[in-house]
Amino acid sequence: xxxxxxxxxxxxxxxxxxxxxxxxxxxxxxxxxxxxxxxxxxxxxxxxxxxxxxxxxxxxxxxxxxxxxxxxxxxxxxxxxxxxxxxxxxxxxxxxxxxxxxxxxxxxxxxxxx
Amino acid sequence: xxxxxxxxxxxxxxxxxxxxxxxxxxxxxxxxxxxxxxxxxxxxxxxxxxxxxxxxxxxxxxxxxxxxxxxxxxxxxxxxxxxxxxxxxxxxxxxxxxxxxxxxxxxxxxxx
Numbered sequence: 001x002x003x004x005x006x007x008x009x010x011x012x013x014x015x016x017x018x019x020x021x022x023x024x025x026x027x028x029x030x031x032x033x034x035x036x037x038x039x040x041x042x043x044x045x046x047x048x049x050x051x052x053x054x055x056x057x058x059x060x061x062x063x064x065x066x067x068x069x070x071x072x073x074x075x076x077x078x079x080x081x082x083x084x085x086x087x088x089x090x091x092x093x094x095x096x097x098x099x100x101x102x103x104x105x106x107x108x109x110x111x112x113x114x
Numbered sequence: 115x116x117x118x119x120x121x122x123x124x125x126x127x128x129x130x131x132x133x134x135x136x137x138x139x140x141x142x143x144x145x146x147x148x149x150x151x152x153x154x155x156x157x158x159x160x161x162x163x164x165x166x167x168x169x170x171x172x173x174x175x176x177x178x179x180x181x182x183x184x185x186x187x188x189x190x191x192x193x194x195x196x197x198x199x200x201x202x203x204x205x206x207x208x209x210x211x212x213x214x215x216x217x218x219x220x221x222x223x224x225x226x
Binding site: 031033040041042043044045048050055056089091100101102103104105106107108 | 118120122145146148150156157158159160163202204206212213214215216217218219
């Protein structure tokens, strides 16, 4: 079973620029999550999708972050414009339905905003 | 009060010793509890989950849950240098229905 795929692995941008991250979940997994992990902290949920609908985006900074999951499969997370404090690892995870047995993370995208 | 709290450490133990990692949570409605291991520069990897009060053993790892005290722990027996990593506690259920809420992680160092 292929894992959760994310790209790019690394990205360096200047503040006020825009950036996009891509995630392809494990085949058949209905639920997809985007987390932000700042160095030295635990992952923080940004948005949760169930198929192509948003279940929870309460911690997504909607003035600059957006996410979509077209056709209930791949997902993209965008930041526009980026701030220095957005420097973090962005992790995508998926699970068959809900999180009761935990979920599998992708390798993450490390974003550095300079 | 943070939803999930862990001692950030670092916790240092000698090789062969038992490492004890602790986690408390605030939401009494939480139903599922997870331990993830994260090596430096890598993504979190699920190592154990527990739903019921008591102990759950898997090889050198034992997860312990006490819902009355809102406390979860992870014991690592015969610790090895390869166990050196950050250990993340996560909970699901209650206000975290359908998703995991993570603690800040505990850094474990096992020295030879």
